[in-house]
Amino acid sequence: MSLVLVGTSHRLSPVEVRERIAFDVDEAADLARRLADGGEAVCLSTCNRTELYFSHQDPDVAEQLAADALLGDEVELYRMRDEEAALHLFRVAAGLDSLVPGEGEILGQVREAYEAGARGPVLDRLFSEALRVGKKVRTETAIAESPSSVSSAAAALAQQVFGELTGCSVLLVGAGEVSELAARALTARGATIGAVTSRTQESAERLAEAFDARTVPFDDLGRELEQVDVVVSSTSSPEPVLSREQVPNRHGRPLFVIDLAVPRDVDPAVAELEDCYLYDIDDLQAVVRESLSGRRREAERAEAIVEQEAKRFRDWQASLHVVPAIASLRERAESIRSGELAKAEGRLEGLSESERRTVESLTTQIVNKLLHVPIVRMKEAAATEGAGYVEVARHLFGLGEDESAHKKPE
Amino acid sequence: MAELLFWPAFLAYGEAAVAYAGDARRPGSMGRLATWGVRIGWLVQTALLIAQAAHADAFPWDTWAGSLNLFVWLVVGAYLIWGCKPRFRLLGLVVMPLAALLLAISYAAGGMDVSGTSKYSSLFLGLHVGLVLAGFAGLTLAAALAALYLWQERELKRRSSTVLRFRAPSLVTLESLFARTVAFSLPVLTLGMAVGFARLRHGSELDPLIVLTVLTWALYGAFLLLRYGAGWRGRRAAYATLAGFALVVAMQLTVQTGHFG
Numbered sequence: 001m002s003l004v005l006v007g008t009s010h011r012l013s014p015v016e017v018r019e020r021i022a023f024d025v026d027e028a029a030d031l032a033r034r035l036a037d038g039g040e041a042v043c044l045s046t047c048n049r050t051e052l053y054f055s056h057q058d059p060d061v062a063e064q065l066a067a068d069a070l071l072g073d074e075v076e077l078y079r080m081r082d083e084e085a086a087l088h089l090f091r092v093a094a095g096l097d098s099l100v101p102g103e104g105e106i107l108g109q110v111r112e113a114y115e116a117g118a119r120g121p122v123l124d125r126l127f128s129e130a131l132r133v134g135k136k137v138r139t140e141t142a143i144a145e146s147p148s149s150v151s152s153a154a155a156a157l158a159q160q161v162f163g164e165l166t167g168c169s170v171l172l173v174g175a176g177e178v179s180e181l182a183a184r185a186l187t188a189r190g191a192t193i194g195a196v197t198s199r200t201q202e203s204a205e206r207l208a209e210a211f212d213a214r215t216v217p218f219d220d221l222g223r224e225l226e227q228v229d230v231v232v233s234s235t236s237s238p239e240p241v242l243s244r245e246q247v248p249n250r251h252g253r254p255l256f257v258i259d260l261a262v263p264r265d266v267d268p269a270v271a272e273l274e275d276c277y278l279y280d281i282d283d284l285q286a287v288v289r290e291s292l293s294g295r296r297r298e299a300e301r302a303e304a305i306v307e308q309e310a311k312r313f314r315d316w317q318a319s320l321h322v323v324p325a326i327a328s329l330r331e332r333a334e335s336i337r338s339g340e341l342a343k344a345e346g347r348l349e350g351l352s353e354s355e356r357r358t359v360e361s362l363t364t365q366i367v368n369k370l371l372h373v374p375i376v377r378m379k380e381a382a383a384t385e386g387a388g389y390v391e392v393a394r395h396l397f398g399l400g401e402d403e404s405a406h407k408k409p410e
Numbered sequence: 411m412a413e414l415l416f417w418p419a420f421l422a423y424g425e426a427a428v429a430y431a432g433d434a435r436r437p438g439s440m441g442r443l444a445t446w447g448v449r450i451g452w453l454v455q456t457a458l459l460i461a462q463a464a465h466a467d468a469f470p471w472d473t474w475a476g477s478l479n480l481f482v483w484l485v486v487g488a489y490l491i492w493g494c495k496p497r498f499r500l501l502g503l504v505v506m507p508l509a510a511l512l513l514a515i516s517y518a519a520g521g522m523d524v525s526g527t528s529k530y531s532s533l534f535l536g537l538h539v540g541l542v543l544a545g546f547a548g549l550t551l552a553a554a555l556a557a558l559y560l561w562q563e564r565e566l567k568r569r570s571s572t573v574l575r576f577r578a579p580s581l582v583t584l585e586s587l588f589a590r591t592v593a594f595s596l597p598v599l600t601l602g603m604a605v606g607f608a609r610l611r612h613g614s615e616l617d618p619l620i621v622l623t624v625l626t627w628a629l630y631g632a633f634l635l636l637r638y639g640a641g642w643r644g645r646r647a648a649y650a651t652l653a654g655f656a657l658v659v660a661m662q663l664t665v666q667t668g669h670f671g
Contacts, residue, residue: 142577145577146574156574157566159580160562160566160573160580160581161566161582162580162581162582163579163582163583251641251643252641252644252647253643254581254582254644271567271569275643275644275645278569279569286569286571287573287574289571290571290572290574291574294575
């Protein structure tokens with residue numbers, strides 16, 4: 001059985017091409033089952049890639065099937081087999097082939113595709129290994145820990161001040177899309193949106209409703225600052241809306257202020273207040289840049305893990321070729337041993353039960369010891385030299401041939 | 411025997427210090443090696459102290475070098491409580507080089523010897539020295555946490571783009587931890603001081619060590635009152651903790667000129 005991968009991704013095809021062969025989960029599952037035709041196939045389709053994985057007797061046939069399904073005449077596709085295909089899937093699951101290295105969503109998408117696909121022993125092993133490698137990379141490296149967007153950077157910085165954000169109250173100043181994105185990043189980490197204020201009451205109410213928060217008049221901003229821990233400001237005001245004088249004495253309680261507006265909403269002098277931490281859009285973008293370069297550094301370590309795991313998969317796949325040959329060799333040896341013992345039955349009649357057991361055990365041990373080295377060598381060679389070596393072993397030991405053809409005339 | 415155990419303990423602490431430095435340069439790369447260095451070093455040093463106690467005729471840590479040995483063990487032990495968590499690895503960068511250095515000084519000055527010479531009983535010295543050093547070890551750790559707080563606070567204030575790189579604990583966590591560590595260590599120190607005062611001979615003069623100990627105690631006591639009574643938090647609280655630690659260091663230097671016996 002060969003492992004075959006055919007697909008395309010954001011590295012090869014622009015979105016107008018990818019969208020032509022994008023499938024939702026049900027469509028991907030149907031396609032996989034139809035193409036597998038009783039065999040093994042999985043279709044992984046996300047916004048950045050569409051890939052078909054097969055375990056097939058004839059890799060050329062599988063490749064052609066996949067290419068037809070993915071409009072191979074019109075779409076540029078990559079084609080990979082065996083270890084290369086496994087390495088690719090492991091890199092995908094680890095987030096190393098994603099636009100943002102280490103992003104976490106892909107792991108769930110790989111799991112979903114696998115569960116919906118036409119599964120069998122090879123793809124079961126491949127995908128469960130891919131999911132394990134994806135988790136391992138995220139555990140053993142810091143690739144997934146740093147934020148990759150301005151809003152997630154703001155939330156990560158808030159955590160650097162408060163730790164767990166559960167119980168932290170947030171005030172949104174301005175009710176636009178930018179505020180909403182930041183609010184979502186903060187609530188995803190446990191924060192509560194306490195209040196929303198905006199010059200436009202209607203938009204403040206809409207956002208407050210979305211987060212189950214209160215609306216407060218814009219003029220009460222200063223009073224509200226006594227109660228909250230985090231302020232997200234993103235208005236289109238040409239003048240600062242929050243001055244140093246408006247920030248009340250916090251008595252040692254930190255206040256984290258995120259100014260996402262251009263021109264800035266918050267007077268830079270606010271940063272001079274003790275226990276007050278102010279980040280504007282440039283500060284956050286610098287954090288994201290640094291964080292992405294950190295992810296790329298971690299990606300080098302992740303690549304080493306992924307390559308090692310792909311080699312392990314290759315060894316496992318190679319061992320599949322050798323397992324039947326080893327079983328056949330053992331069977332043949334056992335049949336010779338038991339046959340020869342049966343022939344000697346007449347001469348062994350005088351032996352006691354214990355002596356018979358000794359003879360049984362002795363002959364078994366001789367056979368096992370004789371086979372030990374060839375079996376170990378077959379396993380090793382299968383990993384490095386492939387199926388050819390197994391064929392040589394079959395020929396040498398006459399495996400799969402009629403045993404009577406090898407019988408010496410008596 | 412005790413002297414032989416010094417080297418593996420020293421090497422393990424040294425390895426942890428180097429690994430922490432590597433981990434700070436490239437977070438996540440050597441953290442585990444560092445943690446194992448701390449654990450193994452501390453276990454070996456524990457064996458070293460047991461060997462000293464087993465072979466000594468009297469209390470073996472009554473010299474300043476001996477007490478330094480015990481002090482290092484207590485500091486690393488206290489650090490182990492948090493040190494195994496990845497977010498506290500930066501703390502190891504401060505604690506472990508210091509532990510390796512102080513252990514080496516203790517060794518060079520004969521802190522691994524097993525000859526006690528004190529005129530006081532082992533029980534008294536065990537309680538007095540043990541409790542006072544345990545209190546100081548806790549205060550040392552609190553100072554390291556306060557230093558980490560100030561570093562982290564400065565990074566956040568100056569809006570450093572690398573602030574998320576080192577994955578240090580949050581400001582609120584650090585602030586609460588150093589205050590709680592002081593709150594735990596001060597009663598231990600108080601108990602050790604009480605044992606010492608109980609044996610102070612009538613008419614004895616107050617030596618500089620006693621004065622410094624009382625000053626340290628008073629400073630940390632005031633800190634706790636302000637922290638929990640008047641809501642003193644943040645940078646001021648961290649500076650107060652470090653000021654107290656300066657007195658602990660001064661005391662260690664004073665101890666080097668005399669000994670507990």
